[in-house]
Amino acid sequence: MKFGTSGLRGLVSDMTDEVCAEYAAAFVEHLRAAGRTPEAILIGRDLRPSSPRIAEACAGALIARGIQVIDCGALPTPALALASATRGMPAIMVTGSHIPFDRNGLKFYRADGEITKADEAGMLAALGAGAPAATPAEVVSDENAARLYLRRGVGFFPAGALEGKRIGVYQHSAVGRDLTLESLRALGADVIPLGRAETFVPIDTEAVRPEDEELARGWCAEHGLDAVVSTDGDGDRPLIGDETGTFLRGDVVGVLAARYLGAEAVATPVSSNTVLERSGWFPRISRTKIGSPYVIEAMESLTAGGAGLTVGYEANGGFLLGGPVTGATGATLAPLATRDAMLPILAILAMAAESGRPLSGLAADLPPRxxxxxxxxxxxxxxxxxxxxxxxxxxxxxxxxxxxxxxxxxxxxxxxxxxxxxxxxxxxxxxxxxxxxxxxxxxxxxxxxxxxxxxxxxxxxxxxxxxxx
CATH class of the missing domain: 3.30.310.50 (Alpha-D-phosphohexomutase, C-terminal domain)
Structure with a gap:
């Protein structure tokens, strides 16, 4: 088990109930040491076969420490993060994101956002710490988190924004596959569900499999699609294909979504396309190491330095919104400084619809990189x-x-x-x-x-x- 670019990851065989409980307990002890003892913690999970067991092990460790567990069920990571921020409660997401199903992971959120690299060090130091005596708490189910996330995305865009568009949704084993369908339909699109799977499919938006590219091309030709969209397993990385089934690179998606939202400052890792600088669209840019904690740190620095609307994105397409945005309809989009797939999907589709151009034409204004x-x-x-x-x-x-x-x-x-x-x-x-x-x-x-x-x-x-x- 080790912390990577976003969260803790390991082989399922190494993620025993005891190990998962130890890390959940270390999260609590680290929060306590920082003077942020939680009364309750939200828990969510993806659709991997091992995720329910791991979530149960984490819940047991929290309950034993007198922490109430609010079970949000299976939902996208950004949906759990939004619920965490809205309710002011820490959260634990059980997900291995896009990696193969023989692996899994844990993502941790403080009440004010993703844990930092300093938090990771604090948790590692707290491993094995004795638990104080506590009266066992309880588990409460809450299915509202997913609905809150859906309303946040859809509510920002004009009613009927995607009217007349025919969009395929590659569902595979993405935990937010039904939310994606519902969001697009709510904005007026004719939506075609495609490729739903009951076994886990490791979709990596930075290294799309040739078989998925072939599926997208075939679906666009068969169904006359204007676009085909998908996400990785936990719904924090988008995959957007144009009318031919050709997928847009995540770093191009990030540039276009930032432009659509009117961002003034952008933080992104060094692995992202330099079309960001070459476009001339953004007055302030910060390049970082790869990983959402580094992007978030850079976003905070840009904001503290007086930048206007600050956003972040990664080469995988995950998009982070650092401040509120008011749209043309007067609706305000709440900030969400964690990787999100739904916002860039809806933004890119709305951008194409508003411009009257196909998705393949959106990058025409960008330098050829x-x-x-x-x-x-x-x-x-x-x-x-x-x-x-x-x-x-x-x-x-x-x-x-x-x-x-x-x-x-x-x-x-x-x-x-x-x-x-x-x-x-x-x-x-x-x-x-x-x-x-x-x-x-x-x-x-x-x-x-x-x-x-x-x-x-x-x-x-x-x-x-x-x-x-």
Missing amino acids: FTASDRLAEFAPARSRSLLDALASDEAARAGLLAAIGVAGTAVDLTDGVRMTLENDEIAHLRASGNAPELRCYAEAATPERAREMVAALLARAGEMAPAA
């Missing part, structure tokens, strides 16, 4: 460390890697992994995943074909340079 990403799965952390250390410190190692794509490097950024700017203005970026034993690669180029070609060649060369033991 394209990103691609993929990963080497089951790539041991030790292999990643060895390779990245060599690339960070040895120019010859970087040259050996870049020889695979035939371009030399001119600058190196070590903010998160090794990010190399090349002599032809392309970008190559390698880093270890914070959530799974994977080596991730990101590339940016003038065409999507070149970006994909770069990723494939760089990963192949990386595997050769860091052979398995």
Whole structure:
């Protein structure tokens, strides 16, 4: 078990009832040490087979410490986060997000938002702390959190905003699959449910599987869709395909959603497309390490520095809203500084509808910069460390890697992994995943074909340079 870019992750086989209870207890003890002893904690979960058991183990640890548990059931992570912020209560979400179903995880929220890296350290220090004597509490069921989340998204947009649009929803095993259908229908769209699955499907919005791309193209052609949308397993990363079934990259979604909402300041990791800066749309930009805690920290700094509406997004498309936004109808959208999939989905679809252009035309105003990403799965952390250390410190190692794509490097950024700017203005970026034993690669180029070609060649060369033991 380890904290990654967002939350605690591990193999299900390692997430025993005892281990999960220990981390839930450590969360409580950390809050108590900070003078924020909770009376109640919200718990939610995704649709992974292991999630109900893990949620029950966490609830048991809280109850034993006199903390009332409010069971919000199966719902998207941002829905639980919104309920946490609205009710002023901490929360625990049981989810492994997009990673394979043999793994799972826990995401923790204070009453005022996501836990920070400092909170993670405090929780680790509190592991194994003895529990004070307490009268066992109780579990209360509350199904209103999901409805609150639906109303927040739909209520911001004009009635009938998607009237006349035919939209497919790739449901697979996403926990918010029915909420997505309902939200789109509430705005007037003709919605086609597609690909519902009863077994868990690991949808990674940063590395879309070829079979999912093929499904999207087929569905758009078969049903005459204007768009096909989906999310990852816990509903905090969007996946948006245009009328041809071609998926928009998450970092392009982030730029367009920020533009639609009128953001003045944007925080995003170094892995996101530089079209953000090249667009000239945003007066203030902050680049961060990869992970929502870093994006949130940068958003807070931008706001404290006098920036207007501040938003954040990640290369996976997860969108964070740092302040309230009032729309054309006078409705106000409440801030939600955690990754969200519903807002960018609705914003992009509304943007296309209002402009009278197809989704494929939305990026026409952006400079021609394209990103691609993929990963080497089951790539041991030790292999990643060895390779990245060599690339960070040895120019010859970087040259050996870049020889695979035939371009030399001119600058190196070590903010998160090794990010190399090349002599032809392309970008190559390698880093270890914070959530799974994977080596991730990101590339940016003038065409999507070149970006994909770069990723494939760089990963192949990386595997050769860091052979398995």
